[in-house]
């Protein structure tokens with residue numbers, strides 16, 4: 001536990017999939033591992049929420065960033081999937097029905113057009129996926145945690161790591177809310193929530209970082225029948241768009257059939273997100289449309305830019321709220337209002353949002369709340385999508401902002417995710433190496449293998 005003089009082999013910061021899979025692999029080879037998480041539980045962000053497991057190597061990881069080949073990634077993903085299955089994940093896999101996927105690919109091929117640069121304006125990327133569900137993911141994570149605790153991993157939950165220092169030639173010193181811990185190796189897997197904190201801690205240690213692209217977008221909510229023809233085949237369909245006005249790249253992300261739109265609380269601002277329960281379905285489906293934004297000249301801090309966009313959107317929501325707008329209002333160039341939000345006259349009563357106006361959610365105008373080019377891109381993406389799935393452009397469709405994915409700080413690492421500071425390894429979304437549960441878990445395994453190799457156990 002923190003506060004003793006013992007020098008641990010490895011301290012892991014973060015008990016999300018990145019940290020858990022690192023700890024699991026290290027303990028299996030007899031290393032002494034202590035995992036910190038400021039939350040009072042394990043599982044991190046996603047393993048405790050929706051739990052869609054992306055089983056395709058091109059989703060949720062950047063193979064080039066990880067210096068991984070497709071075949072190797074596929075093999076590793078299968079191994080991670082096995083672990084989730086062993087611990088109770090639903091055996092159903094979506095995205096394997098070639099015939100029905102073929103019908104959708106055909107439909108997209110008739111709906112798409114070439115942009116002036118010769119790119120397709122809409123593409124469908126089929127992917128294999130498993131869905132644990134927010135309710136079932138909780139039990140799967142508890143079972144994985146128990147098994148690695150039984151293998152000797154210690155957890156210090158409800159403990160915030162405040163700083164990481166390095167003694168000359170000696171171990172790392174982790175200053176935590178419960179005292180100091182010494183460790184020969186550190187695996188930092190702080191997730192998107194801890195990304196900002198870790199970036200500062202890493203820079204103090206001399207770790208090299210650079211700014212990457214950030215995903216800024218919206219959450220779209222539609223009535224389930226609009227989307228279910230595709231979600232029965234592809235649970236979380238990945239549409240890629242090149243927008244007509246600006247030629248920018250956007251994509252659908254994190255679809256939740258029968259799910260709920262949720263608030264995501266951050267220090268100083270609120271975001272939107274979505275999830276779905278396995279046992280109880282709503283009448284709606286939600287998904288994100290994300291716009292990848294990078295800065296060129298002058299190169300600026302994309303994390304800061306994302307925070308400012310979020311704060312400004314919350315400001316338009318009345319100070320501390322996300323903004324929701326009906327598609328019908330957006331297309332008519334008017335704000336949404338509480339008194340007409342469920343109006344039968346405009347058919348808004350056909351879709352009752354799962355995150356309705358109220359505390360933390362204000363009906364308004366996303367064109368005021370968000371940068372103009374991003375609003376253009378989100379609007380045009382939904383119009384492109386409506387060529388394939390017409391109902392998404394029903395007036396009752398609700399658009400929520402801000403939805404922002406903070407995985408934009410990149411760390412220079414080797415193939416095992418060791419930074420330029422020897423024995424400091426990174427893993428997961430918070431360090432820009434993954435974008436999902438399976439990707440983060442794969443990162444954790446890579447970091448663990450790096451440590452084991454240095455220990456002569458690889």
Ligand SMILES: Cc1cc2nc3c(=O)[nH]c(=O)nc-3n(C[C@H](O)[C@H](O)[C@H](O)COP(=O)(O)OP(=O)(O)OC[C@H]3O[C@@H](n4cnc5c(N)ncnc54)[C@H](O)[C@@H]3O)c2cc1C
Nearest residue numbers: 014016018038044045046052161191194428429436437440
């Ligand atoms: C609502 C929601 C739904 C999602 N649905 C899906 C989905 O269906 N499928 C999917 O693949 N992905 C989903 N995601 C994304 C997924 O959660 C992440 O990709 C994944 O959890 C990243 O794993 P990680 O280990 O990198 O970080 P995380 O899971 O974020 O874990 C990091 C942990 O580190 C802790 N931490 C941070 N800083 C400190 C500190 N200083 N001291 C101590 N502890 C610290 C945090 O408390 C956190 O528990 C969802 C995310 C959200 C928010």
